[in-house]
């Protein structure tokens with residue numbers, strides 16, 4: 340699905356030198372590379388505080404810990420997401436409340452959010468799925484009206500921009516109270532191991548987040564709150580500094596590949612191409628088709644037999660997962676989510692796709708669909 344080898348080879352000297360530099364410095368934890376990456380990412384996102392951490396799941400967990408929620412408090416997110424979003428809510432003893440998504444963007448439907456709010460609701464977690472922003476303006480309004488925190492799960496959309504009604508733009512992850520991202524290797528800004536970060540413009544929250552990721556410790560060996568150990572290491576930070584400088588070029592490469600796919604599949608009776616909303620730019624973490632009248636697992640198998648990887652994100656919605664079954668939810672409760680989980684398929688999408696590969700992939704997909 341991604342070609343990390345070719346991407347590395349295109350900047351091998353720079354990466355090798357940076358990694359070697361960290362090894363020789365022996366400052367493996369909290370070295371200068373981490374601080375430098377932190378301020379470069381703050382500048383890129385135009386956000387006051389970036390708190391690096393160990394992975395995207397930790398970022399979400401730490402964000403929720405910083406809000407001082409009580410067991411039984413409700414946190415609303417979507418059923419059509421990666422498990423981490425829901426997992427951390429449950430892990431902290433909070434109650435995940437799931438809502439349906441918009442059929443065009445696959446992202447949180449503000450109308451569904453509004454209906455799910457109860458007196459116990461304390462926070463909402465919009466997930467910027469597949470590289471495109473959630474429609475944030477209505478969600479900001481709803482959250483404001485009900486006094487809810489907004490934690491953005493930005494693991495799949497770093498670099499994309501939400502466009503407000505008045506034309507103002509903000510990077511996803513910097514719109515709500517706290518934003519979270521992942522630097523898992525296959526993410527749009529991926530390192531060579533695990534990594535993550537938390538963003539906020541609120542200095543008080545930033546201070547809390549920094550304390551939590553560091554064992555609940557502000558003054559060394561004095562622990563005022565229960566924390567965790569969640570750090571981005573210096574080697575990953577050094578790699579991320581190099582890749583951050585290329586992030587916008589990477590987004591363009593992905594958009595070019597998406598344009599090529601769109602041209603090939605647009606208007607096909609069995610394939611719906613991704614809808615690009617007018618309130619967001621799209622950084623195409625995934626290129627996801629909605630199929631109709633074909634068996635997408637047969638398509639996946641067919642592509643596999645031609646050496647083309649394809650993946651189904653996500654085949655089982657969260658409300659249908661064994662770990663998250665809840666008497667409040669049953670099959671049929673989230674029709675858009677359920678339909679998507681039955682129909683979507685994602686094609687290879689990365690920064691190194693060339694015309695020859697794109698031609699081969701599109702011709703092979705069309706060959707299956709037209710037979």
Ligand SMILES: *Cc1c(COP(=O)(O)O)cnc(C)c1O
Pocket residue numbers: 394395396397420421423424466492494495520521522523533534535
């Ligand atoms: C990848 C991902 C995460 C978790 O990130 P990790 O770094 O793997 O822990 C969380 N939410 C979403 C939507 C993701 O895609």
